[in-house]
Amino acid sequence: MKIYSRAQIYEADKITAEKESLPSINLMERAGGYLYEWVHERLQGGKVPIKVFCGIGNNGGDGMVLARYLVENNYNVTTYVVNYNTKRVPDFLEAYDRLKSVTKNWPIVLTEESVLPEISPQDIVIDAIFGIGLNRAPQDWVKKLFSAINASNAYVLSVDIPSGMYMDRSPEEGDVIVLPRFTLSFQAPKLPFFLPATAPFMQAWDILDIGLDPEYLAKTPTDVELIGKQEVIQMYKSRHQFAHKGMFGHSLLIGGSYGKMGAIVLASKAAMRAGSGMVTAYVPQIGVQILQTALPEVMAETDNFNGKVLEEIDFQTEANAIGIGPGMGTDPKTVKAVEGFLKAQKNPMVIDADAINIIAAHPALLEHVPNLSIFTPHLGELERLIGTWKDDFDRLEKTSKFAKTHDIIIVIKGAHTITTHDMKLYINDSGNPGLATAGSGDVLTGVITGLLAQGYHPMEAALMGVYFHGRAADIAINQYGIEGLMAGDVIEFLGRAYMDLFAKPEEPKAP
Structure with a gap:
C-alpha cells in the first residue's frame, strides 16, 4: 500500500x-x-x-x-x-x-x-x-x-x-x-x-x-510504502513437485562465541525454517558440540584455533547467501577476521549485530561491503553506524542517505520495522511487542539469509523476511501471549506464517 x-x-x-x-x-x-x-x-x-x-x-x-x-x-x-x-x-x-x-x-x-x-x-x-x-x-x-x-x-x-x-x-x-x-x-x-x-x-x-x-x-x-500480506504474496515463489534441496540454496551463518552460541543456533535454525535447502554455521571450535547437538539438520565449519572467539573466517562451504554477526563479539582477533572476510566478498550478504558494531567502529570497512547487502540494526547499532539524530523523521532521512551512499539495504528494527534502500522507505505491518525479547534479531537474520539463499532479490528477501518474522510472532502470541513469547517460538511458527499467506478469511458464523 x-x-x-x-x-x-x-x-x-x-x-x-x-x-x-x-x-x-x-x-x-x-x-x-x-x-x-x-x-x-x-x-x-x-x-x-x-x-x-x-x-x-x-x-x-x-x-x-x-x-x-x-x-x-x-x-x-x-x-x-x-x-x-x-x-x-x-x-x-x-x-x-x-x-x-x-x-x-x-x-x-x-x-x-x-x-x-x-x-x-x-x-x-x-x-x-x-x-x-x-x-x-x-x-x-x-x-x-x-x-x-x-x-x-x-x-x-x-x-x-x-x-x-x-x-x-x-x-x-x-x-x-x-x-x-x-x-x-x-x-x-x-x-x-x-x-x-x-x-x-x-x-x-x-x-x-x-x-x-x-x-x-x-x-x-x-517514497513510502506499507508492506503486508498482499505485497508479500506477489514476491513469493512457489515450489514444484519435483523440487530438491539443491534448488533452494545453501545458507552460511557466521558468528557465535563463548557464552553466545545461542545467537548463531537461533539464526541457523531460522534459516532452515525460512526454506533454505541447506544451512552451514561457521563458529569457533568451542561451539561445534553445542551447535550440532541443538541442530542436527545444520552442518558446521570452524576456524583453526581452539579459542573462545572467531579468529579467522576461512570456510569451504559454497554458500548462496551469507549472514554474519549473531553472537560473534568484537574481540580484536574477530575484528581482524571480519576485515579479511569482507575484502574477499562480492555478493550481497546479511550483516547483523556485532558485525555491524565492528563496521561502525571501523568505517573504512564499508568500502568492502558488497552492494545490496542487508544491514539489520536495532536502534543502538544504527546510532553507532550513522550517528545521532534529532527525531524520527531525521533518523529516517539520515538512514536513507547512508544506505544510498553505500548502496546497501538497512532494516531498522522496531515496532514498525522500516526497510530503506535508494531513498525509499518500506514499513512492515506485522509484528507485536512480544518480539522485544533476546534473540529475535538473530532469528530475523536467519530468515532473511534463508530467503536470500533461495534466490530472492535482496530487497525481496529483506521485506519478506521482516514480514514473515513479524507474522510468525503474531500467530505465536495466540499460544504464548506477548510476555511469554521467546525468540525460539517465532522460529517454530514460521511455517504457519507461510501457510497464513494463502489462508482464506474465515467465513462469518451463522447466528
Whole structure:
C-alpha cells in the first residue's frame, strides 16, 4: 500500500476534481458523506451527544459536511468553529453556509476570548480541527481546547489525522495533540502513524476510501510504502513437485562465541525454517558440540584455533547467501577476521549485530561491503553506524542517505520495522511487542539469509523476511501471549506464517 505525501494528497484532490469536472466543494461533500456513513453505521440513530469541532480549512469543511448530515438525520449535534485565524478557505465557507441552512442551531464560534465548552465522558467528539496541512504550533488557547478534549474521557474520532500532529516532524516540548480513540484516515495511512514519537497518540485507525482518482493513485510513485500480506504474496515463489534441496540454496551463518552460541543456533535454525535447502554455521571450535547437538539438520565449519572467539573466517562451504554477526563479539582477533572476510566478498550478504558494531567502529570497512547487502540494526547499532539524530523523521532521512551512499539495504528494527534502500522507505505491518525479547534479531537474520539463499532479490528477501518474522510472532502470541513469547517460538511458527499467506478469511458464523 502506498503512503502518499501531503503534496501528493493535494494533487490527487485537484486531479480528481478536474477529471470528474467537479467543483472542489463536491469532493468535500463526498468526504463528509463517507464520514457520516461510517458514524451512522455504528450509532444507528442513537441520541448520544455529538460535539463536532471544526477548523477553518479543508479538514474543518469535512467536519461541517459531517455535522450537516448528522443534523439532517436527527442526531444530537453541537458544532463548533475553532476560529484560530481569519483565513477561511472558500470550500469551508460554503460547507459552513450549507450547515446553517438546515438548522437554527448555528455553529458556535470559538475564539481566544471564548469560554471552552464543557465536554463530558458521555459525549462523542469529532476532531476536524487541523488536517495534514498543519505546519506550525497552534495557538495556546487552541492547545487548551486539545487538553480539554483529552481530559474529558469522551470518545474522540479524529478526521484524517489527529489535530496537532505534523506530517513531517515529531512533537516538541509544549506541543499538545488530540488523543483519539479512533482515526479515520482519508485514502491511505500517513507516515506519522508508524513512528515511535507519533504512533502512540492513536489507539486505532482505519482507511476511508473517499474516491480519489484511482489512475493517479496507481501511477504515482511514493517514497513510502506499507508492506503486508498482499505485497508479500506477489514476491513469493512457489515450489514444484519435483523440487530438491539443491534448488533452494545453501545458507552460511557466521558468528557465535563463548557464552553466545545461542545467537548463531537461533539464526541457523531460522534459516532452515525460512526454506533454505541447506544451512552451514561457521563458529569457533568451542561451539561445534553445542551447535550440532541443538541442530542436527545444520552442518558446521570452524576456524583453526581452539579459542573462545572467531579468529579467522576461512570456510569451504559454497554458500548462496551469507549472514554474519549473531553472537560473534568484537574481540580484536574477530575484528581482524571480519576485515579479511569482507575484502574477499562480492555478493550481497546479511550483516547483523556485532558485525555491524565492528563496521561502525571501523568505517573504512564499508568500502568492502558488497552492494545490496542487508544491514539489520536495532536502534543502538544504527546510532553507532550513522550517528545521532534529532527525531524520527531525521533518523529516517539520515538512514536513507547512508544506505544510498553505500548502496546497501538497512532494516531498522522496531515496532514498525522500516526497510530503506535508494531513498525509499518500506514499513512492515506485522509484528507485536512480544518480539522485544533476546534473540529475535538473530532469528530475523536467519530468515532473511534463508530467503536470500533461495534466490530472492535482496530487497525481496529483506521485506519478506521482516514480514514473515513479524507474522510468525503474531500467530505465536495466540499460544504464548506477548510476555511469554521467546525468540525460539517465532522460529517454530514460521511455517504457519507461510501457510497464513494463502489462508482464506474465515467465513462469518451463522447466528
